[in-house]
Amino acid sequence: MAIETLPDLIDAAKARRVVLKVGSSLLVDRVGQARREWLDTLAGEIAAMARGGQQVIVVSSGAIAMGGALLDPTLNPRRNLAAAQASASVGQIALAGLWSGKLAAQGLTAGQMLLTLDDLEDRRRYLNASATFAHLLEAGVIPVVNENDSVATEEIRFGDNDRLAARVAQAAGADAVVLLSDVDGLYDRAPGEEGARLVEIVNGIDAEILAMAQGTSGSGLGSGGMVSKLQAAQIAERAGIALAIINGTHDAPLSRAVEQSRGTIFLPQRSDKARKAWLGGRLAPSGTLRVDAGCEAALKAGASLLAAGMVGVSGAFRRGDLVTVVSLKGAKLAQGLCEYSSADCMAIAGKREEQQEAALGYAPRPTVIHRDHMVVL
Template sequence: MAITALSQIHDPALCARLVLKVGSALLVERGGAVRRQWLESLVAEIAAARVRGQQVVVVSSGAIALGAARLGLAQGGRANLADAQAAAAVGQIALSAVWAELLAAHGLTAAQMLVTLDDLEDRRRYLNASSTLARLLEQGAVPVVNENDSVATAEIRFGDNDRLAARVAQAAGADAVVLLSDVDGLFDRDPADPAAELVREVSGVDDTVRAMAGAGSGSGMGSGGMVSKLQAAEIAGRAGIALAIVNGTFQRALARAVEENRGTLFHAHRRDAGRKAWLGGRLAPAGVLTVDDGCASALEGGSSILAAGVVAVDGDFARGDLVAIHGRKGDRLAQGLVEYSAAECRAIAGRKAGEQAALLGYAPRSAVVHRDHMVLL
């Protein structure tokens, strides 16, 4: 059975495995100290979930904010990449130490996992991460996951822990993700507007829902905003995982959200098989194939992408790389693993099968992107 209400987040029969994301603004004061009393309250809730029979994975921000304070770096350690990496290296030690200490007070063992975008984009490394998470949970540990900001660069990083939480949920086989925010959830307009109303349930993220999201983080310490949370909801939803945005600024934040039904719940709208879910959650396509209207319609019926339907090729990619599939108006239709390099795709784009051998110098493959290696978005 799927999770259809916030109250079910506490039900181990429906939510046996929960991913809980904690942002920097909630965990760290502006001066760089851990909000210890607040964190103790949250850890007590994690311990209560364990007593109920639930397994919990924590995705915790805060390393850069903590490290920047200790190193005396300007702009919270985010003035430049070197500062952020140095702050993360110092702050991660403090972050893991406080989680380990507070969880140990409840008889729980903390386990640290640091990942980069590549760790979850590469299929083999993704499976390794999945196996590690599974073993830790089996042994009763509480994995505390963060992006490895000390080595990540702009090209190989998530950039926010909202999307990381959704990808970790996939790898962990979780039933739900809770993103603790500094607002009650998604509002139908700017929350500062007195007429704004909380959107309590979302069945699917479409253009109307995206229009409700404003970019940026209000605290100045984090890197995510409502846009990244919607992207996380899309990743989770395709994998059959419910996602909730709730206000984490309160003591007993989870209990408050569940008891008062206060937050936004994004329903899981499908459950792709393991490899398809991994494909759908990947975030770094190497290029874009634009297809004509006939090809776009055929995708809905389960067709592969043939060269004849490709009208434009962007990017520099090799065979086996991830590419995004766009319609003529730039709308995201799908993504998948391409069977040709970018140069080969440009050579055969728009051409019938009978023309391709002469252009390629070898017999063409059955598709540019085969349906077995593609997921609709």
């Protein structure tokens, strides 16, 4: 049974496994103190879901904000990388203790998982994370996930927990993701503007939907915004996972959203097999291949990428690295594992098979990216 409405999110028959993302501005106030009474109501809702037969994973922000308040509440904990990492180190213990205590009061056991981008970009580590989620959930544990900000740098971090939540949902085989926000959902313009309309159902993200997003976090505490939420929804919809955005500022936010049918739900668009879902969700390509219009049409029809269709190469990558494929106008078309290094791609770009051996100095491979190792976006 498919998820089609907000009430479906608390129906174990339709959403047995749910990822719940909680942002910093909801969990922590402006001086870095946990909003304990609010969290009591949310923990109660998680317990109700568990009693109803659902398995819940929590993706929680808040470590940097909580740690910064403990180290020095007069300073911005994100003022530089070292300060953010130190604040996260202190805050991760406080955050884990907070969740553990609130869930224990509901008769639930929490388990902490700290992840970096590399943990979900590397196939072997992704599978390890997937196995850990499966074991914890079958044991009745509520995994509490956060990005490992104490070691993550700009090059190896998600940067927001919205996309992390979508990737966790993939790894865990979840049916749905719920992003708790400081607004009711996606509006067709800035929520404060006169006449702004809440978009209740999105059946596929297109250019019109993307244009509605606002790129900043209103609270100033978090690192995401509506843009990151739509990026998370794109990851989810390709993997057959529903994603909802609801207002988390109220007590018992799940119950409120369901009872009032207030929020935005993004419906799944396809259900890629496990490996392709992983490829489609990866966030750190090493380079870009630009292709001509004929190649673009062939890719959309399910073909592999051939050298003759390439018109440009950027980035430095090795054989087997993830690359993005873009159109002549720069629109993202696909991403996949490249059969050649960037230097070899430059050597054979635009050349037919019979010309490639002379350019490479060895017999060419049949494809630049095989369709089995590529996902059309």
